[in-house]
Amino acid sequence: MSNNVTLPEQQGPEAGTAATREPLLAVENMKMHFPIYGGFPIKRKVGAVRAVDGVDFQVFPGESLGLVGESGCGKSTTGRMVTRLLEPTAGKITYSGRDITHAKRRELAPIRSEIQMIFQDPYSSLNPRQTVGTIIKSPMEINGINPPGGREKKVRELLELVGLNPEHYNRFPHEFSGGQRQRIGVARALALEPKLIVADEPVSALDVSIQAQVVNLLQKVQDELGIAFLFIAHDLAIVRHFSHRVAVMYLGKIVEVADRESLYTRPRHPYTHALLSAVPEVDLDTEHKERIRLAGDVPSPISPPSGCRFRTRCWKAQDKCATDEPPLVQISGNKEGHLTACHFPEAPSIEARVEDVVMDPALAALEKDHTEG
Numbered sequence: 134m135s136n137n138v139t140l141p142e143q144q145g146p147e148a149g150t151a152a153t154r155e156p157l158l159a160v161e162n163m164k165m166h167f168p169i170y171g172g173f174p175i176k177r178k179v180g181a182v183r184a185v186d187g188v189d190f191q192v193f194p195g196e197s198l199g200l201v202g203e204s205g206c207g208k209s210t211t212g213r214m215v216t217r218l219l220e221p222t223a224g225k226i227t228y229s230g231r232d233i234t235h236a237k238r239r240e241l242a243p244i245r246s247e248i249q250m251i252f253q254d255p256y257s258s259l260n261p262r263q264t265v266g267t268i269i270k271s272p273m274e275i276n277g278i279n280p281p282g283g284r285e286k287k288v289r290e291l292l293e294l295v296g297l298n299p300e301h302y303n304r305f306p307h308e309f310s311g312g313q314r315q316r317i318g319v320a321r322a323l324a325l326e327p328k329l330i331v332a333d334e335p336v337s338a339l340d341v342s343i344q345a346q347v348v349n350l351l352q353k354v355q356d357e358l359g360i361a362f363l364f365i366a367h368d369l370a371i372v373r374h375f376s377h378r379v380a381v382m383y384l385g386k387i388v389e390v391a392d393r394e395s396l397y398t399r400p401r402h403p404y405t406h407a408l409l410s411a412v413p414e415v416d417l418d419t420e421h422k423e424r425i426r427l428a429g430d431v432p433s434p435i436s437p438p439s440g441c442r443f444r445t446r447c448w449k450a451q452d453k454c455a456t457d458e459p460p461l462v463q464i465s466g467n468k469e470g471h472l473t474a475c476h477f478p479e480a481p482s483i484e485a486r487v488e489d490v491v492m493d494p495a496l497a498a499l500e501k502d503h504t505e506g
């Protein structure tokens with residue numbers, strides 16, 4: 134079982150080398166504005182929910198990019214546009230050199246199998262009336278794929294790969310626990326041998342003790358099969374395990390992106406600092422009393438704050454922040470590839486914030502194994 138899988142060292146593309154490689158996925162100024170209609174008797178468009186408001190990022194072959202931020206920041210919407218479950222309002226999505234931003238169903242067909250999604254809720258994402266075998270097999274049937282040895286053989290191999298008993302082929306989803314169902318979701322996503330998996334909060338519906346096992350499984354899959362991941366989570370502790378690079382999203386924008394090491398040890402954006410300081414369950418000792426607490430909720434994406442969107446919750450905000458939107462750039466002191474959108478960034482301190490990343494005990498144990506192994 135995946136319990137025994139040790140965490141491999143992430144060998145992903147470094148920021149420097151990444152620039153010289155062709156990205157598998159490139160997103161430029163991508164936006165999703167959901168229209169709001171009102172008025173009587175004739176309904177008119179009266180506004181828009183600016184769920185995603187101009188994001189740029191790239192994912193390289195075999196790379197795992199973590200996308201983090203509080204609830205409502207637009208992470209899921211971003212993931213759904215990348216998989217083209219949603220069509221962007223503006224911007225451009227390029228996959229393997231092809232512009233798929235507005236590609237129609239038929240045009241998307243050849244790449245549908247290459248981009249797969251793993252959903253948050255392993256309970257609602259599996260059809261309760263279908264056996265596990267049918268669930269995992271159906272993407273192959275839909276796409277007319279006949280693997281050597283047949284589809285059933287392939288399904289049994291996939292079950293084994295994700296740590297389930299191949300003999301459970303004829304069982305139904307309700308016979309499995311949450312963690313096992315998420316493994317079924319992973320097997321289904323792998324059935325078409327994808328090149329990119331968008332995993333939208335794949336472990337947040339699971340019990341904390343199970344989360345580590347599923348993260349571990351995804352990491353094994355990524356490492357052994359070389360699949361690129363866009364790993365969406367609200368928790369920096371989970372993404373840390375898994376990502377070569379991490380992008381931090383706030384109210385429809387990416388505010389900071391960096392390789393894993395830079396982001397966790399030298400975060401520059403106050404919001405990243407705040408996320409790293411989020412400590413729900415740990416007793417506050419003197420050292421930790423100064424942890425940053427984010428006040429209030431994320432403002433409404435219908436009318437986001439002017440200038441820097443984080444300014445209404447930021448302890449460093451000044452007048453300039455209300456008038457000038459900070460660009461996402463490599464500010465002074467940042468390593469190559471580390472971009473920050475802030476007028477008054479935190480110092481590039483190597484004062485590790487690592488101790489601020491609070492992990493549940495199971496994840497912490499994995500991390501320990503990883504470093505010791």
Ligand SMILES: Nc1ncnc2c1ncn2[C@@H]1O[C@H](COP(=O)(O)OP(=O)(O)OP(=O)(O)O)[C@@H](O)[C@H]1O
Pocket residue numbers: 167182183184202203204205206207208209210211367434
């Ligand atoms: N179909 C829709 N119509 C209108 N607004 C939407 C729609 N889908 C999402 N939104 C809004 O867009 C914003 C971003 O939502 P999204 O689900 O992408 O955020 P998120 O960061 O993934 O949050 P969560 O972790 O809660 O899913 C939210 O304010 C949400 O209410």
